[in-house]
Amino acid sequence: MDYRDKTVLITGASGGIGAAFARALAARGSHVILVARNEAKLKELATDLHDSHGIRAEYLAADLSEPCASDDVVEEIDRRGLSVDILINNAGVGMHSDFADSDPARIRREVALNVGVLTDLAAVYMSRMTQQGTGAIINVASVAAFQPVPHLAVYAASKAYVLSLSEALWWEGKQHGVKVLAVCPGATDTGFFEAAGANADSVGPRRSTSQVVNTALRALEAGKPSVVDGLYNAVAVAISQVVPRRLALAVAELAVRASGQG
Numbered sequence: 650m651d652y653r654d655k656t657v658l659i660t661g662a663s664g665g666i667g668a669a670f671a672r673a674l675a676a677r678g679s680h681v682i683l684v685a686r687n688e689a690k691l692k693e694l695a696t697d698l699h700d701s702h703g704i705r706a707e708y709l710a711a712d713l714s715e716p717c718a719s720d721d722v723v724e725e726i727d728r729r730g731l732s733v734d735i736l737i738n739n740a741g742v743g744m745h746s747d748f749a750d751s752d753p754a755r756i757r758r759e760v761a762l763n764v765g766v767l768t769d770l771a772a773v774y775m776s777r778m779t780q781q782g783t784g785a786i787i788n789v790a791s792v793a794a795f796q797p798v799p800h801l802a803v804y805a806a807s808k809a810y811v812l813s814l815s816e817a818l819w820w821e822g823k824q825h826g827v828k829v830l831a832v833c834p835g836a837t838d839t840g841f842f843e844a845a846g847a848n849a850d851s852v853g854p855r856r857s858t859s860q861v862v863n864t865a866l867r868a869l870e871a872g873k874p875s876v877v878d879g880l881y882n883a884v885a886v887a888i889s890q891v892v893p894r895r896l897a898l899a900v901a902e903l904a905v906r907a908s909g910q911g
C-alpha cells in the first residue's frame with residue numbers, strides 16, 4: 650500500500666499506540682492530523698514529524714468523550730480543507746474497577762470514547778471513502794474483545810463492539826475499495842495501565858507500540874479484517890475461543906487481577 654501523500658486522521662495521537670502510528674506513517678510519507686486532549690504533546694509531535702519528514706502535520710486538541718465531539722472534529726477538518734484518506738480510530742480508555750463501584754459518569758465517557766466517537770468517525774469517513782472508491786480505516790480493539798473481562802467489564806464489551814463492527818465493515822468496504830481492519834493488541838508498553846487505574850508494575854511482558862503498528866499495517870496491506878498482535882496473544886485468544894465460556898471468564902478474571910491487563 651502506498652502511504653505517500655495520503656492524509657491520516659489519528660485519534661489518541663498524543664502518546665502510546667496513536668503516536669506510534671503517526672511516526673510510522675509520517676516516515677512513509679503520509680500527512681497526519683493528530684487528535685487528543687493534550688495540546689502541548691500534539692504540537693510537539695506534529696512539529697517533530699514535520700521537521701523530520703517534511704510532511705504536513707496538523708493537530709486538533711479535543712476531548713472526544715464530550716457530546717458532539719466527533720461532529721466538531723469533522724467540521725474543523727473540513728474547515729481546514731483537509732480530506733481524510735486513512736482513519737485510525739485509536740483513542741480509548743479502560744477503567745479497572747468493579748462495575749458496581751464505578752462512577753456512572755465515567756462509564757458514560759468510556760462508552761462515548763471507545764464506542765460512540767469511533768462509530769461516528771467511521772460512519773462519516775467510510776461514507777466519503779466509499780464515494781471515492783478508496784480509503785482505509787484501522788480501529789484499535791484489544792485481546793479483551795474476545796471474551797468478557799470481570800473488573801474491566803465495560804472496556805472488554807466496548808472492544809467486542811469494535812471488533813464486531815470492524816469485521817462487518819470490512820465486508821461492506823471491500824465491495825467499494827475501502828479497507829477496514831481491527832487490530833487487537835495485548836499488553837503494550839504505553840500509559841494505558843496507569844490511566845486505567847491498574848497496577849502497572851505488575852503487568853507482565855508488554856509488546857512495543859511499534860510492534861503493534863507493524864502488525865496492523867501488515868494486516869491492512871494483506872486485506873485482513875482483524876489481527877491479534879503477537880504470537881503469545883494470538884495463541885491465548887485462540888484458546889479462549891475453544892474453552893467453555895465460564896472457564897474463559899475465570900482465566901480473564903485471574904489475568905486482570907494479577908496484572909491489570911487491558
Ligand SMILES: NC(=O)c1ccc[n+]([C@@H]2O[C@H](COP(=O)([O-])OP(=O)(O)OC[C@H]3O[C@@H](n4cnc5c(N)ncnc54)[C@H](OP(=O)(O)O)[C@@H]3O)[C@@H](O)[C@H]2O)c1
Pocket residue numbers: 660661662663664665666667684685686687688690711712713714715739740741742743762789790791792833834835836837838839840841842844911
Ligand atoms: N496498552 C495496552 O496494553 C493496550 C492493549 C489493548 C488495546 N489497547 C488500546 O490501544 C488504544 C491506545 O491506547 P494506548 O495503549 O496507546 O494508551 P495511552 O498511552 O493511554 O493513549 C491513549 C490515547 O488516547 C487519548 N485519549 C484518552 N482519552 C481521550 C479523550 N477523552 N479524548 C481524546 N483523546 C483521548 C490520549 O491522549 P490525551 O490524554 O492527550 O487525551 C492518548 O493519546 C486504546 O484504544 C486502547 O484501548 C491498548
